[in-house]
Amino acid sequence: MAEMGLYKTKSKHYIDTYYQITIINIFILSLITSSSMASSSSSVDFSTAILIRVDQSGKGDFNNIQEAIDSIPPNLNNSQLYFIWVKPGVYREKVVIPADKPYITLSGTKASTTVLIWSDGEDILESPTLTVFASDFVCRFLTIQNKFGTAGQAVALRVAADNAAFYGCVITSYQDTLLDDNGNHYFKNCYIEGATDFICGSASSLYEKCHLHSLSPNNGSMTAQMRSSATDKSGFSFLGCKLTGTGSTYLGRPWGAYSRVVFAYSFFSDVVAPQGWNEWGDSSKNNTVYYGEYKCYGPGADRRERVKWSKQLSDEEATVFMSKDFIGGKDWLRPAPSHFKAALKSNPKE
Template identity: 85%
Template sequence: MASSSSSSSSIDFSTAILIRVDQSGKGDFNKIQDAIESIPPNLNNSQLYFIWVKPGVYREKVVIPVDKPYITLSGTKASDTILVWSDGKVLLDSPTLTVFASDFVCRFLTIQNEFGTGAQAVAVRVAADNAAFYGCVIKSYQDTLLDGDGNHYFKNCYIEGATDFICGNASSLYEKCHLHSLSPKDGSITAQKRMSATEKSGYTFLGCKLTGSGLTYLGRPWGPYSRVVFAYSFFSNVVLPQGWNEWRDPSKQETVYYGEYKCYGPGADRKQRVKWSKQLSDDEAAVFLSKDFIGGKDWLRPAPSHFKNAPKSILSSL
């Protein structure tokens, strides 16, 4: 599948224009959003932009506009490069980071919504195709990660919340991620929103780790054809014995697709699982176990190895 923004064959993936963000004033910009706004809008962009965020706590809301594809937003390590805001009034207005542009990459950042309990408070909203997150920490309480539409990839990320904290209608592969539930009881890790049997969307969790401080379901159906698969993943005793929740709608038992494959740990015992979830066979699991599930071979790209300084026209744009 080709990128939705331009033909990837026209792009030199080894080289990016480097823009530095540093709160101390030693970078090109002091704020992340200022760096993003300096990039010229171009839906047919054939140039990679690499925004390097120096360590610090950045208190701002950040939006990647739809007309700025091929941006990488990168810290050095998530523990010391933190993007944080606090908003829980309206779901789609609440995110600390919103991604509307395709072919976006986020690396080694903590992204947090500090609003707390009592409202939908999104830390990250991904509303574009071909987005990848590596080594990120994503934290809130309710609806932490609004994993909306498109093909997405998360690797070595830590994702924390209590209620439906990974939700939306994307086709996403979570590889070697750590999911941590804050729910005291009856929370849900996922609320996937697939609306029909013909949609390709769904969430696969491959080689992940599930921990928490209370009790949680693996998922409940936001959409009637909700599809979630956990494979080769460790379940601590935070996972409720039933495993999955119908969200007060028994009719969804007939249409959801909830599967487990070769998971282990005290929460992986399927003796008391709801009968409408699946213990997948090798053949049933195969489609979920590689990057083919998200068409990743066509759009996932390596980190650039060469960098060019940003043109003066960009640095003097604000």
């Protein structure tokens, strides 16, 4: 149980910092953009984007990813899509997408050959290799790694903005790999690897056809969702996913008292502990958490030894978690652009 005790002080530290920093960032963004979102988002031409190329060989517009992001002007009127195409290579940098730059797509060529890597740890908010503060962000075919190791919190990806989607990405670390912080998010065909609470946060997220791989030697946890009240709409839904790993792991444990996580139509290898879910040392949360399974299969899906406070969902109960409506996705998910135009360079290379 040593691994399960790593975060006894995690909630207080995170919540204090979260409300002092994260909510301030999101609140500021909402003040700036909320008045323009409704009227302007419908006018965005989703078929066409300004193309910015990142290539370490020097044949692109920029040699690293952050330079490409910094080149994009604040886009508070949401009138233009930007598509950053990252050529194959290992990019050793910490990247931040600022809140005033919505509608960016960051795309590798293939996740196996396009790698963003950094090594930082011990602070859940400062360690991420990639941090997303901008709304309407899309990431495709990119590997995002934090190589800090097993010594503490080490976030690979932090998503602290509304309307973010990730397709075909590989996200790896050990502790708190994916800080699915807040907002509505969508992950499809992604590979997510870690050991302790490696998908955590208070977002509303749908994970479709994703592969979750646990590195925990004993009693780790795949999720630590942070829903804080019965009226909070947040939660993690895993649809058609695959769960594998070494050792044993729980499906989740409650970071927040009303933590909500559902797995549907997913394959559970024998890495899933028979109890399925862990109360994180606080049995009072057993009456408020919402942990459900629906038509999952595989050796780890046997519910005979599951904790009694988890649920085998009915058809009606499961329906709400198996649609993009769970994240309001029909209103904001967009296809990849089909047409591109070159960016205007204010400072051309000599």
